Amino acid sequence: MTSAPPSRPGTRRGRPGYDLESLLQVAVRLFNERGYDGTSMEDLSRKLGITKSAIYHHVPSKQELLRVAVNRALDGLFAVAEEAESVPGRAIDRLEHLVRGSVAVLVEQLSFVTLLLRVRGNTKVERAALARRREFDRMVADLVARAETEGDIRPDIDPAITSRLLFGMVNSLIEWYKPRRGAGAEEIADAVAKIAFDGIRVR
Amino acid sequence: MTSAPPSRPGTRRGRPGYDLESLLQVAVRLFNERGYDGTSMEDLSRKLGITKSAIYHHVPSKQELLRVAVNRALDGLFAVAEEAESVPGRAIDRLEHLVRGSVAVLVEQLSFVTLLLRVRGNTKVERAALARRREFDRMVADLVARAETEGDIRPDIDPAITSRLLFGMVNSLIEWYKPRRGAGAEEIADAVAKIAFDGIRVR
Known part of the structure; x- marks a missing residue:
């Protein structure tokens, strides 16, 4: 639409x-x-x-408003995932592209993604949205698993848990990010990528 | 109570x-x-x-049920914060204690913390809970800032953003952690601590 x-x-x-x-x-x-x-x-x-x-x-209908809104958020995330797939090189680079791009989608479509992430599955539209979310989560988990196989991601954590925690960080933006003050999308994407890939400890 | x-x-x-x-x-x-x-x-x-x-x-009243429930979650988190304060050594060690302990509270009191994290502030009880949450968040941010001053945490990210992302990871458990299958509290706490402090990249 x-x-x-x-x-x-x-x-x-x-x-x-x-x-x-x-x-x-x-x-x-x-x-x-x-x-x-x-x-x-x-x-x-x-x-x-x-x-x-x-x-x-x-x-x-109200349901149609919901459908358009959550699909806008999902379309943004899937576009980023598709873009990430075409990044040449290693899986970890595609994963970084996906993480940074997802932060940009959250920042730009904050209220739409907030709605998406709170969907609980009570209606057909909500269940369809949850199915697409699961598909996105699977793509992330696959990318993490591939990066682990390529030796770029630590093998001592279950890739499923790694990808959940990674997007836990990304998705937390809906709880605290305020568009009008402070950091922009790029600064937040940098922070997420640095912490996720290299951690907060100075070495 | x-x-x-x-x-x-x-x-x-x-x-x-x-x-x-x-x-x-x-x-x-x-x-x-x-x-x-x-x-x-x-x-x-x-x-x-x-x-x-x-x-x-x-x-x-219904409100009293809410009060008891969210305070159980908050009391657990504050007990961990107090415990962390008494850990000898550096701020980064106290922070790690706080992160691991918070994961344990989330896993053990999953439904209570879920309720707490969804509180929106429509009633007096909810506003009181939000005030205690903000106090907890401030303690985390202070600890991150101190660890940065002590030279143990990367100085290139705003400590407020670091602490938000750190607890974004921890709090995401309410969205995906299933008590009955897979990882226990200790495994999750390990994963969060490893990713948060050292990142997912192999070096």
Whole structure:
């Protein structure tokens, strides 16, 4: 699904209100605050200051908003994984590319990835999202295992645990990263890559 | 608040039902599944198969269940922090003690820490829990900063980011750790300490 670029309410289409993109941004922030299950279309219409039928003009259901939002996050992560696959050289270099690229996706699509990472599997859309997340996790674990086979990653930790901890670090951004103050995507990606690959100890 | 050791329903006090401890365990699991806000005492009574007044025999409110649960997790983490403070030697050794001990608390009190880490601050109890979490985070950040001053931790990353990423790894356990299969607390603590302090790269 493609969607229009972000615009301010009331600035496009000669229609008071929102386009799909700005509506989606508000919906996702609300889902993150109150939980997807805990947010009704009624809540969303109050938050937007438009009627429910104005919302339905853009999107057929709450579930469709969720689907578009989590797929945007997933598409970003899969694009990075595909890009990483084409990095020449060793698996550890592809893994570093994947880690850095994932940090960039989290920073750029913070609210969308936050929503994705909190999905619990109560609906069909959520289960589909969880299945894609598992596929992504498998790609990471495979890359870690290959890098271990190539002798570049320490063999004394189960690759499954290594990849979980690696993305534990990356995903923690949704809990503490504040876009408007402090570090940018590049600084955070550097920090994650340095700690993950070389650790925090001076040697 | 002290509570009785876990027991099966119907095996103690000559009362059909639960003691506070087993009731708390079920409540916390339910809060984690559905969200604290999304769980009513009615839901809990259905899950337990006892009346609401039987629940109120043990605990005055849903909020009190939350308070006891998140404080159990926080007390565990603060006990480890206190223990770490008394470790002789360098700040980096105290930090390693804190990281390993925190992993042990997460593994042993998994559902309680899961609840704690999902608290959003909608009620007084939640805000108090968030305040104690921030205090814990500050202790971690201070320890990282001291270890950097002592020359044991790489100075090229902001200590605040280092400590966030360090506990991002630790806290990720609530998303993927399954108590019944695979690694135990010690193996996970080893993996976290090795990756955090020395990184995953073979050198």
